[in-house]
């Protein structure tokens with residue numbers, strides 16, 4: 001994708017990589033190269049620490065929980081809001097999406113505005129039906145799998161504490177060998193996440209573009225390979241592991257995590273080290289997927305013409321920085337800071353945004369700038385009242401939030417400081433961090449900075465009120481009075 005003269009409607013390719021931390025780009029050779037040739041936003045934030053609390057902002061430019069609450073699955077629906085895809089479609093864009101995460105499925109309204117919305121989870125179901133057929137041919141029905149017998153025996157022995165640690169390792173290798181046999185020879189995928197591997201997503205994207213390509217194009221591809229795979233670890237596909245050592249690492253952690261009895265076992269140092277090593281393998285795999293996607297787009301570029309590639313993530317991942325693995329429950333930077341990379345035919349004057357603080361809520365603004373339209377127009381197209389638009393346009397900081405039944409957290413983040421307020425049951429907790437001096441957010445400076453805390457809490461109260469959560473805004477109001 002060469003840099004070309006601007007037209008009014010370049011193709012926009014949005015690649016979202018689930019669970020990519022801002023500091024992990026350094027471990028990805030290809031992505032780093034793209035970032036160095038394009039534009040890398042250094043202070044970019046997701047507006048929530050989990051998929052359902054992040055994507056609403058990418059697609060609607062509004063805070064995640066605007067006029068809504070999470071449902072019983074903790075998902076957030078965007079049916080009532082106008083989406084970027086709807087607006088782009090109105091401008092004449094062909095809109096295509098490939099997603100692989102239930103929280104951004106059509107169930108929650110993410111298919112709105114897309115001419116073609118491919119939910120890879122459903123795609124996988126169709127493939128799975130074929131595999132059940134293979135299983136019935138090989139005598140391995142869902143309930144009983146002959147190749148799983150050794151694993152069952154080992155689990156039984158472990159349960160009765162009849163195996164030494166060394167024997168568990170050996171047994172794990174045996175199980176992994178059988179896994180590979182199933183994966184390679186019988187093509188039964190034992191991994192639970194993602195539903196479709198990144199390489200397959202790229203292949204499917206290729207087929208779709210060949211058939212449905214028309215410019216200008218808005219293409220959104222969501223890659224799931226960095227997400228915890230459901231075993232509580234990260235893993236590239238088994239056929240991408242190149243050494244026995246990698247295989248050994250994978251099997252040890254898979255078995256340890258899967259066979260473990262208590263969650264605390266996860267917190268031992270050996271497991272954390274293994275988890276981080278596996279993470280690097282998964283990052284390398286996603287880097288390969290991006291290179292393949294890039295090659296595909298480049299091949300199509302003569303047809304595509306001017307194209308802007310946007311790569312970002314919905315949230316980061318914790319490695320016990322604040323006592324948690326995984327993501328979703330807190331508003332610290334290992335979860336909220338994400339990379340944002342623009343590449344290709346983006347306008348030069350976006351530079352002013354790169355050094356500033358930005359969040360996924362600014363995403364629509366950037367796209368409108370690319371199209372030569374102003375921010376005011378964006379709010380009009382999205383049907384946002386001017387009071388709300390003005391409030392968010394004038395803020396120097398960004399917002400983040402997450403709701404988990406009894407625990408609700410909100411954050412306001414500026415270049416210097418971050419305030420977090422957490423409502424838990426009947427209590428209200430506050431945190432304030434100097435993110436310049438204390439970027440790892442270890443020292444809560446609430447007591448020594450009451451004025452700054454109060455200023456941030458007032459902004460948060462207004463934000464919560466605009467979002468439509470009146471009872472919560474009132475609780476914060478009462479807290480401020482005390």
Ligand SMILES: [Zn+2]
Pocket residue numbers: 018019050051314315
């Ligand atoms: Zn996610």
